[in-house]
Amino acid sequence: MPKLGMEPIRKDALVKATIVEIGRVGSLDVTVSQIAKRAGMSSALAHHYFGSKEDMFLAAMRHVMTIYGAEVRGALEAAEGPEGRIRAILRANFSPGNFRREAVGAWLNFWVLAQTVPEAKRLLAIYQGRLRTNLIVALRPLAGARAVDIAESLGALIDGLYLREVLKSGAPDGKAAVAIALRHLKAELARGA
Amino acid sequence: MPKLGMEPIRKDALVKATIVEIGRVGSLDVTVSQIAKRAGMSSALAHHYFGSKEDMFLAAMRHVMTIYGAEVRGALEAAEGPEGRIRAILRANFSPGNFRREAVGAWLNFWVLAQTVPEAKRLLAIYQGRLRTNLIVALRPLAGARAVDIAESLGALIDGLYLREVLKSGAPDGKAAVAIALRHLKAELARGA
DNA sequence: AAGTTTATTGACTCGTCAATCAACAAAAAA
DNA sequence: TTTTTTGTTGATTGACGAGTCAATAAACTT
Numbered sequence: 001m002p003k004l005g006m007e008p009i010r011k012d013a014l015v016k017a018t019i020v021e022i023g024r025v026g027s028l029d030v031t032v033s034q035i036a037k038r039a040g041m042s043s044a045l046a047h048h049y050f051g052s053k054e055d056m057f058l059a060a061m062r063h064v065m066t067i068y069g070a071e072v073r074g075a076l077e078a079a080e081g082p083e084g085r086i087r088a089i090l091r092a093n094f095s096p097g098n099f100r101r102e103a104v105g106a107w108l109n110f111w112v113l114a115q116t117v118p119e120a121k122r123l124l125a126i127y128q129g130r131l132r133t134n135l136i137v138a139l140r141p142l143a144g145a146r147a148v149d150i151a152e153s154l155g156a157l158i159d160g161l162y163l164r165e166v167l168k169s170g171a172p173d174g175k176a177a178v179a180i181a182l183r184h185l186k187a188e189l190a191r192g193a
Numbered sequence: 194m195p196k197l198g199m200e201p202i203r204k205d206a207l208v209k210a211t212i213v214e215i216g217r218v219g220s221l222d223v224t225v226s227q228i229a230k231r232a233g234m235s236s237a238l239a240h241h242y243f244g245s246k247e248d249m250f251l252a253a254m255r256h257v258m259t260i261y262g263a264e265v266r267g268a269l270e271a272a273e274g275p276e277g278r279i280r281a282i283l284r285a286n287f288s289p290g291n292f293r294r295e296a297v298g299a300w301l302n303f304w305v306l307a308q309t310v311p312e313a314k315r316l317l318a319i320y321q322g323r324l325r326t327n328l329i330v331a332l333r334p335l336a337g338a339r340a341v342d343i344a345e346s347l348g349a350l351i352d353g354l355y356l357r358e359v360l361k362s363g364a365p366d367g368k369a370a371v372a373i374a375l376r377h378l379k380a381e382l383a384r385g386a
Numbered sequence: 387a388a389g390t391t392t393a394t395t396g397a398c399t400c401g402t403c404a405a406t407c408a409a410c411a412a413a414a415a416a
Numbered sequence: 417t418t419t420t421t422t423g424t425t426g427a428t429t430g431a432c433g434a435g436t437c438a439a440t441a442a443a444c445t446t
């Protein structure tokens with residue numbers, strides 16, 4: 001039975017299962033057995049490939065952020081002009097995928113994890129740095145020197161809007177969030193002109 | 194030894210200890226024994242006064258939000274004029290107290306808790322409703338009909354700024370957050386005029 | 387004084403879970 | 417073909433934790 005080259009396949013399955021389970025349970029209170037079962041293997045095998053549960057969490061976090069990064073990059077490539085780039089970033093951040101159970105569970109719980117696990121904090125800093133850079137680049141032609149400041153507030157607004165959409169009862173509305181963020185942007189730009 | 198009327202004293206001690214422990218550990222992974230020990234009693238007594246750990250969490254959450262509410266109310270009473278009221282709300286939200294370990298742990302973890310425990314979600318909705326109302330009332334004289342929309346974005350910005358200050362490395366800077374929020378407000382108001 | 391209510395805890399139950407290990411199977415290398 | 421490497425799991429260990437309970441004691445009631 002043992003085909004070779006299983007390692008990447010198993011790891012990948014475990015990472016995905018970890019994210020799903022965190023979303024399902026709504027917290028990091030998931031057992032290795034649950035994860036392994038969902039990934040179709042024994043818990044011993046999960047421990048074989050990842051040394052510990054924490055390693056699994058970190059791998060899952062990296063995966064989520066890789067997906068996110070790819071989403072933003074893809075949206076940016078298809079965008080035209082500075083404002084188009086901003087819109088693309090906003091749409092990527094508030095895409096339906098980011099409101100799926102798994103994604104929500106991942107982000108909320110990674111914020112918590114970042115409080116105690118330095119590596120988690122580092123990963124989160126990378127995500128914020130990327131968002132910041134993307135915003136600044138897109139804003140430069142529109143706002144010149146004020147790009148940095150506006151990126152700061154726009155970035156925070158994105159996080160805040162996401163949090164509110166996620167916590168509120170009822171279906172989240174990415175479109176509305178995008179609209180509010182754009183209004184904020186317009187106001188800031190008008191102020192500078 | 195058993196003085197009477199211990200119940201409120203014990204409950205209060207447990208609530209405070211719960212918040213401290215959550216902040217110390219950085220997650221909801223605190224044991225009833227830890228909490229009870231910090232509160233100076235046996236875990237059995239903790240179970241006697243609160244039926245379950247979840248009840249303790251919810252009581253702690255109510256307590257945090259009561260503190261928060263009192264802080265905002267106090268700041269509002271001492272405020273002069275519409276803009277003064279806004280400033281007061283912002284200062285209360287970004288006061289040093291809210292960046293203490295316990296407060297940070299409480300908020301982050303209550304967001305997670307709200308995902309699965311309906312009562313936690315309800316409490317959070319109350320907090321958001323109050324912030325929203327306070328903002329709208331203060332904004333009305335400044336922005337008229339647009340008060341509601343601006344309150345929406347300003348509220349989200351507050352949450353986002355708080356999250357970023359909390360997650361970033363280094364000492365949080367409430368002043369900077371207040372400044373950014375005020376800039377956002379000015380921009381929105383200028384737009385309307 | 388006898389009985390009831392409140393306060394309090396140590397010991398215990400029952401369950402869970404992360405991590406380890408021994409053992410087995412198959413492919414690859416020697 | 418022996419040996420080594422890779423894949424895999426059931427069983428086990430060792431620890432911890434939520435919630436219960438019986439027992440003890442002080443106060444309050446009648």
